[in-house]
Amino acid sequence: MKIVALNGLLGYGYSKEALDIAFSEKVDYLGVDAGSTDPGPYYLGSGKSFTDRSAVKRDLSLALPKALEHKAPFIIGTAGGAGSEVHVMWLKEILLEVAKEQNLSFKLGTVLADVDTQYVLSKLESGKLIDMSSEFAADKDLISQSTRIVSQVGIAPIIELLKRKADVIICGRACDTAIYAAPCIYEGYSHGLAFHMAKIMECGAMCSEPVAAADVMQGYIYDDCFELRPANPIRRCTVDRVAAHTLYEQSNPFLIYEPDGVCDLTNSVFTQVDDRTVRVSGSEFIEAKEKTLKLEGVRCAGYRTICPATIYDPKTIENIGLITDTVTKFVAENTKDTLPEGSYKIFFKTSGGKESSMGVIMDVVGKTQEIADTVCALVRSRMLHCDYDGRRSTAGNLSFPFSPSDIHVGAVYEFSVFHLAKVDSLIETSKIKIEEV
């Protein structure tokens, strides 16, 4: 069976010629990952995508007709960058626009993976919430403050939609591997091979050389092995690249944790088949006794105003600790009658300094945008003119690259939920729908 990964992220682009080459032989399934937590909590919080609408539309407008023409179900995971309901709807709107422009009709399946605070709180109360890191414990208040929470679904809801003969599947927050593992497992291939292949394919041509997240990858799965070969003839898969990619973004190179269990790569064997193809065998799967879903939630942490600047005077750089302390105390003193206690936080984000210059971002997060503006303006003016022993550059300590110097960043989100939830069923958080387009 042949499965094609459009690229590493919908909207990152790919070579049209490579897609044509991939579809010059029979393709059984097409997949693409459309999201990630890499860009941080903002996108889940704001409901926006970190990918660009017109770039996403371009990537879809070439791929959708190809998939339909070849009757290869097209599976899109983590729609809209963060995979909540509003992100799924954003991507669905683009997909429908492409369908209308090209006069395409198909069966569309959608999976929503959102959960509410009550769901997470009840998991916490019944002892079914597991912390992933000792540095980030589940917290009742943080959960309650969450404005949006999604579950990372696995293969189960995608397989359900394949059973119902969906031509296109838009999935909310999903494990990256689920996109490619679901069709393989649905077709009866081994879980171990399916998940291992999926783990490597989900980044597109990242496992080839020259490396590219923005290109087409081809996977061939058999009963006892799978093979990977990039579609673009300028690229090749090598044992080193493919094996090294198995390490990427994983905490353990031998174990890939999935909602259904763990993929064990201890006995995986990588073989170079020809100049551009790598074969992998021996990957195993151990089903979990207790099934879990990862939950990701965010809360609004305030509003941000920043001011970037550079310091070139080594004497000023030497005194940076004293300056930032002076500024922080000054702002506290100056705002104690006008701003509520604890209504802002100041961060000085510096870089360099040991060589010729130091970059500094004055970073203020306030309960309101107005508070952040007020505090940032005070920090900036006080830091500009802050005195220290032996100061010669008495005109000012900072060079500002911009006017206006202060920049509104707007609402700031932080992760408030990032835990595993023990579940009775792996589709208990999925809302599945199928419709004719």
Added chain:
Amino acid sequence: MKKLIDYTKILRSKNAGPLFITFDLIFNSREDMKYVEQRLTKEQIAKAYDVFTDKIDIISYDIVNSIKITFPRKNISGALADSDIYGCQQHMPLANIVL
């Protein structure tokens, strides 16, 4: 004095999810990998990153002559005090460890 980075052909850091940072060290040869494997200690890493030794995982991955190091992020990705959302510029303290 050779630094850790002098033995590697790839030395990178990246989030393993927003709560963890992971480092991939890929070596030019099995000899270099074994040399580093025998000398690099959790204490050195703990000192370089101000993290407790019992939170550090070091796993050798022989297939591509590599070592993986993972520990929890103190400021998780996107926390107000964080300044590397993707975690992909955290490798220099490790790179500069003298072996």
